Amino acid sequence: MRITYKTDYALKALLDLAIHYETGVSTINDISRRIDAPVKFMEQVLLDLKKGGFVGSKRGNAGGYSLANEPSKISLGQVVRYIEGPIEPISCVEKGYTNCSDLSRCLFREIWRKVSKATSDIIDNVTFGDLVEQINSKGEGFTYSI
Amino acid sequence: MRITYKTDYALKALLDLAIHYETGVSTINDISRRIDAPVKFMEQVLLDLKKGGFVGSKRGNAGGYSLANEPSKISLGQVVRYIEGPIEPISCVEKGYTNCSDLSRCLFREIWRKVSKATSDIIDNVTFGDLVEQINSKGEGFTYSI
DNA sequence: TCCTTGTCTACTATCTCTATAAACATAGTA
DNA sequence: TACTATGTTTATAGAGATAGTAGACAAGGA
Numbered sequence: 001m002r003i004t005y006k007t008d009y010a011l012k013a014l015l016d017l018a019i020h021y022e023t024g025v026s027t028i029n030d031i032s033r034r035i036d037a038p039v040k041f042m043e044q045v046l047l048d049l050k051k052g053g054f055v056g057s058k059r060g061n062a063g064g065y066s067l068a069n070e071p072s073k074i075s076l077g078q079v080v081r082y083i084e085g086p087i088e089p090i091s092c093v094e095k096g097y098t099n100c101s102d103l104s105r106c107l108f109r110e111i112w113r114k115v116s117k118a119t120s121d122i123i124d125n126v127t128f129g130d131l132v133e134q135i136n137s138k139g140e141g142f143t144y145s146i
Numbered sequence: 147m148r149i150t151y152k153t154d155y156a157l158k159a160l161l162d163l164a165i166h167y168e169t170g171v172s173t174i175n176d177i178s179r180r181i182d183a184p185v186k187f188m189e190q191v192l193l194d195l196k197k198g199g200f201v202g203s204k205r206g207n208a209g210g211y212s213l214a215n216e217p218s219k220i221s222l223g224q225v226v227r228y229i230e231g232p233i234e235p236i237s238c239v240e241k242g243y244t245n246c247s248d249l250s251r252c253l254f255r256e257i258w259r260k261v262s263k264a265t266s267d268i269i270d271n272v273t274f275g276d277l278v279e280q281i282n283s284k285g286e287g288f289t290y291s292i
Numbered sequence: 293t294c295c296t297t298g299t300c301t302a303c304t305a306t307c308t309c310t311a312t313a314a315a316c317a318t319a320g321t322a
Numbered sequence: 323t324a325c326t327a328t329g330t331t332t333a334t335a336g337a338g339a340t341a342g343t344a345g346a347c348a349a350g351g352a
Binding site: 173174175189192193196203204205206207208209210211 | 326327328329330331
């Protein structure tokens with residue numbers, strides 16, 4: 001039931017960008033250093049996040065990445081689904097699945113549906129705005145390790 | 147966030163054995179056929195389940211597998227943890243983890259801890275006895291597809 | 293033009309998943 | 323005893339995912 005490093009890095013990168021939302025763009029190098037991720041791997045993660053519409057970029061001198069939307073408009077769930085894939089622990093729970101011989105009679109399907117819903121309820125209801133707010137409410141001078 | 151086929155087969159095999167709890171042992175071939183799983187793969191799964199203490203076996207002619215405990219004593223969570231591994235979506239949530247620079251300051255840890263707890267609350271509170279009961283309460287002649 | 297930055301493609305080592313195969317051990321039965 | 327049905331163990335293998343690494347290229351500002 002593990003998430004991958006890619007998703008972990010993606011979430012941390014977005015939180016980093018959310019923290020620096022007012023500051024302007026951040027370079028891949030800056031982001032990688034601040035969240036302690038491999039630079040070349042971060043390149044790919046950020047490109048994926050760009051394809052997903054989560055971040056914008058500016059090339060050339062003084063270029064870098066920035067959030068495409070307000071932190072409060074991006075939920076963790078959106079990112080996890082895009083980078084990691086479906087939340088559902090087993091494919092038969094997914095919408096539109098019709099391969100089982102008789103879905104209505106499979107007991108495990110209902111279990112995994114519940115797990116899927118519980119997980120979604122958590123990660124769909126937290127935005128990067130919420131996280132930044134939590135950090136700020138701790139007071140000045142308190143630095144988070146992302 | 148997917149579980150593996152191995153876990154899926156393991157759960158289905160145990161439910162199958164729970165349904166036939168009073169009947170005596172079932173052979174690998176019978177179980178595989180009833181839950182529609184590859185025989186040679188089922189061998190490994192059942193062997194793992196035996197190591198985990200979930201099933202017992204009898205060799206030789208008229209041998210086979212049977213549940214090691216009453217169906218109501220085995221929860222889905224026990225099996226998932228043993229076959230699939232930790233429920234926690236990321237290692238820093240696990241008990242005893244001390245590798246993070248500063249656990250108390252990581253916001254994502256709390257999110258994944260919540261997801262982990264929600265999942266556990268579901269799968270730790272369903273036993274194979276519950277599932278068999280659900281099947282029986284549907285009345286005679288109603289066959290489940292496991 | 294030069295430097296800094298993002299973009300894109302390719303490559304690789306390692307691991308996991310999902311099986312399959314063959315040789316072997318055990319136990320009942322003819 | 324010989325035979326057969328069963329579980330046991332170990333090895334192997336292809337496909338795919340994971341977690342990176344490398345290098346050439348494109349764009350934009352000074």
